[in-house]
Amino acid sequence: MNEKQKYIMLDLGGTPLTPWCRFKRVVKRTFRIELFIGLWVTIREMFKTLFMGKSHTTKYPFEKMPIPPRYRAIHDMLRLLESGHYRCIGCGLCEKICISNCIAMETRYDENQRKEVSEYTINFGRCIFCGYCAEVCPELAIVHGARYETASEQRASFSLFEDMLTPIDRLKEQEEFAGYGAPTPWADKNIKKTPLAY
Amino acid sequence: MDPLMIGIIIKIVLVLAIVSALAGFGTYLERKVLAYMQRRIGPAHVGPLGLLQIVADGIKLLTKEDIIPQNANRIIFMIAPAVTAATAFIALSAVPLFPTFTIPTSFPLIGGAIVPSTIADINIGILFMLGVMGSGLYGPLLAGMAQANKWGILGSARTAVQFLSYEVITGLSLLAPIMLVGSLSLLDFNNAQTGGVGSWILWQQPVAFILFLIAGFAETNRTPFDLLEHEAEIVSGYATEYSGMRWGMFFIGEYANMITISIMASLIFVGGYAPLGFIPGWIAIILKISFFFFLMLWVRASWPHVRPDQLMWFCWKVLMPIAVINVMITGIVVMI
Amino acid sequence: MNPNEVKIKIDGVECVAKEGEYILNIARANGIFIPAICYISRCSPTLACRICLVEADGKRVYACNAKAKDGMDVTTSSEEILEERRAIMGVYDINHPLQCGVCDQSGECELQNYTLELGVDSQNYTIADCKRESTNFSSVLHYDPGLCIVCERCVTICKDMVGDNALSTGPRNGAELDKELKESMPKDAYAMWNKLQKSLIVPSDESGQTNCSDCGECLSVCPVGALVSRDFVYTSNAWELKRVPATCSHCSSGCQIFYETKPTSISDRSDKIYRVTNEWNYVSLCGAGRFGYDFENSGATKDEKQFTKAIKAFKEAKAIRFNSTITNEEAAMLQSLKKELGVKLINPEAKAFQSFLKDFENYRGESLYSGNYKEMMSESNFIISVGSALRHDNPNVRYTFNNIQKLNKGAGLYFHPVGDTLIESLGKNVTPIYHTPGLEEYALYLVLDLFASKDELPKETKNYLESFHKKATKTVQETIMEDVTETVVDEETGESKEVTKKKPKVVEKEVEYVANELASLLGAPEGFGDIFEKMVAKADNFSMVVGEDFYAHPRAENLAKLLAFIEQYTAIKIALIPPKTNSLGVALICDLDEKADGYTIGYNEAGDFRLSALGDGDLDMPALNQQEGTFTNMHKRVVPTNAALSYNGYELNDIMSALGLGEQLSIDWTSKLPTRKGFEALSFDALPNGFTNAGEELRGYMLKQKATKAKAFEVEKPDESYKLEGEIAYRCNPQRQFNDFTNRAHQIFEPFALYVSEAKAQTLGKKVKVEIDDVSLELPVEIDAKMSGDVVKVPDFLSSKEIYPLFNAGRFKQVKISEV
Known part of the structure; x- marks a missing residue:
């Protein structure tokens, strides 16, 4: 057995074969205080909760737990911090990799000779929040955000580009994504530098 | 009118009001206690400390649509919950709760009324209570059979098996204390234990006490014997098709039964409302009842429940022999 | 073995080839991989990329321009060769924008492929970049020099295949290479880099515009995303497009094309053709084929009322008038109608042919x-x-x-x-003889x-x-x-x-x-x-x-x-040269009649009841990019085409079925094409549609040619009485326009106008009245810069203008032109 896993094997003993053995087992179990240990554990926890404030309850709508970085909630579209322009370059990789085929986008050649994402939508009726889109995105443009409260009057409420894009007035609050697809802290080590003439 | 009669009516109203309120409060307590034992805080948002949660639940239950399934036997379906609730309260009528007292004459209208410790001071109180509680079996049984639902049928089958079996244990376990006290009146039991902690029947009949408790858990459908409406196996058992206040009546009945069993345990085994040192009798019994009630919640939080076959095995192969032996030993001791 | 065949060994594999064939082509034909960027089959070697370097009998040669000699032993790769190739790919990667995410080549990029193939995983060279701004070369061509690797494939194909000669290399004004590199770098890579730093692709014309026939072959051969159609830029990734192998339906060449489709938009999920691509090593398209793809009859539905009317019309009809932009199967259906119902089939242009x-x-x-x-x-x-x-x-x-x-x-x-100056410019050995019409x-x-040989002549x-x-x-x-x-x-x-x-x-x-x-x-x-x-x-x-x-x-x-x-x-x-798309097929399948009177059904033509794939008739028919079938092209080949877009209306076969003459599907007619005319009884699904590595065409099948008994004849002396004098009009469509369908395509801009040479245009105004016999037309004047002489061209691609009958199926006509 793999030592690292540190399994503890439970010794349940053999199944009693004779009625006498069975009787002995009943008596043994009856007079052991295992049942009272259970009672002790619960009463101990009750006192801890009541008097030592060890409750695990989060008063949910009023208090919220921090979302771990790899949590995969409704997608966010990030902007570039410097210019405020959306990061999405319209490469279509998310559309390609999406296993539930719920991403669709339209792109066009814009006036600044750039690829403009004219329409972008995720069908959240189909999305399974696998996170592939965020992982494949080369620009860290589409990421999973913290909006896990996804109850809505309409399924379409989250699905358009504008719904997911960081509001421009809240650009300063935009946080860098640390989940799937984000560069690892040691990413620099894996890259060879390209010489540049300037 | 006879001051005693007025007192009895007052007591009936009090018992009904208090116990049904307590049943509601019991649900609150249960949720709170379970929560604390599971490191949670339980209901906390409605009212101070979540107390108004009971009211909210009540309103919800009352305003919910009363659905009667298409193929159900309508009349029996509608009556069944009432049977549970009624039997639970009727059982309480023979219970002495606190010492008899007279309402001061300065009180308007009911001044001078004598409120008895028992609503119906019948000298076979224990037998009566066992009988009425036993007939409480009809509630779940009829409910399950009337609702045209297979989970309901299974639930009622389990009800019949479990209640009937464990009534034997209850009866046999109480036989020994009855033999010691020589009366079936609960008042006599109370009076037999007025000599402080040392005079409690518990010390003379520990086995009977434990048997009674176990049987009491089974009869009130509490963990570890809550097989009648065991969600993981039979959805909700006999209560599957019930909703709204009809379901609520089962609930009240169950909690009333819990209180009744707690009261019986307090009265028969741990001294009833006899004063306990400096503690006056009425406080002492409230404390005792509360403890037994709490014990039920505590056990629910701690222990898993048993399998139906284990339940039957336990009843007929373990508890009943022990109870019979206990009665025999007691009989021999009493004879000597 | 044939005397002009040679045997060579490439990487130990025996290959037999024609003498004088390039090593690269032999390797490709035998499935041996030699990397090459700048070479295009059927064009002359450019020697721009130099990565096809191989060793032949111990000597280093470039596979794309080294001819095979008998007994040659070729090694396609060795450590030194790979070193050279790697250095070349490394040089190509210098300053190439790392914007593969938005590039239109999106994964079809040869630069990317070869960089990975040769394992270039680090960059050793650097040079200052220079400013390169993207431009539009013409109404359809978009050039981004930032992405260009100057492989000159576009220049080569334009010169060697298309003949427009519209592109050439021009100055880049890049930084000078460090002289020390000459010693330290592999030789070829240095030479290539040196050239790369000095050149870019520019239009040959000084105006900065190509002024070419807008065929778009340069777009298709571009290995990177530098040359892209203006309409396609940044609209789709290559991988999103579904490739439907088909046959171009505009002229009788019947080139193999791929319609590339994808849903129109987020809200409209019906397919739309985004572009047309081709196997450019084996097929070269024209502008109509490449850009004239959106001629579908969209929005057609099964209009039962009109269908009932159509059935009635067919029962009543004395004649069916149609043109040659139909499939062989449709032609067979029409012929079957003639046989069963006795209607006359009218198609003047196919009749003449x-x-x-x-x-x-x-x-x-x-x-x-x-x-x-x-x-x-x-x-x-x-x-x-x-x-x-x-x-x-x-x-x-x-x-x-x-x-x-x-x-x-x-x-x-x-x-x-x-007069045609473009034809004159195709080569120094091209001699045009511009004779008077009638002297053919x-x-x-x-x-x-x-x-x-004079002695053999009568x-x-x-x-x-x-x-x-x-x-x-x-x-x-x-x-x-x-x-x-x-x-x-x-x-x-x-x-x-x-x-x-x-x-x-x-x-x-x-x-x-x-x-x-x-x-x-x-x-x-x-x-x-x-x-x-x-x-x-x-x-x-x-x-x-x-x-x-x-x-x-x-x-x-x-x-x-x-x-x-x-x-x-x-x-x-x-x-x-068959005059229209499927004229050869129609000519072989249908017994055509001269003329007919009475109730006429028009299929894409005028008639009392009109079937139309243009959506303007009484009953909708599928356009040729919406139906399966075969064409008989000028290569005497029966080629299959597939439906790129969905069509929900009625087809000709539905009418046939209603008349009790139909097959289950239109393509069930494929095996029923007349075998005595050279067709084969093959089912549609049995027809291949592709090319081998050697460039051999595996599309459909060749018509069988049969010897017949030659009729004795005597040639007559020329009859000069048909010589035309004075103002002459020539029935001729502008480049990229062939019929109503090309005119529908949004990327084909050539208008319906009188096309004249520049000199002639001086004598005319902006708009003229052209009188042909007793009909007069008002046409705007367009200059065709590659035309010379006084003859004017009157297009006939719009069937509604009824130009064709004015010329009596002929092409030259004396006209009167006056300025409006």
């Missing part, structure tokens, strides 16, 4: 024609074009004409009444005179031809200039004067020669005899293409006789 073909077949004693365009392109080195405005009628024949000049170092004779018979006599013909030969002396002005190319064209005798770098001077000289009056009658350039001597000097494989001008010519029968005659007495192989 049919009767001409019939005459030609009868006189030559074999079905169809002997010439094969593919063989011409690869083998012929002398091509004669008669009766066709090559630039407009059939782009693929023009590519063949051009390719023969460029790759086979051949020569070309172009007989046509309309003389042209054929001239061909006979030039190519037939005496009468021989004497007739000799009657034109006159001895004459002429004073020739010989100019010797510094510019060598100039002197070559003008050089007459090359007798004594040699090209020197002295100042130009004019020498006059008396020369005696045999003048051919036929040539001068046709308006051949001065000294045609000597020009021809030079043209024919190295030629040994002759071919001739015959265009639509002949089919409805008043002397068509005699022309057919003359052609048969030429085939009989010369080594020239003759190929006909």
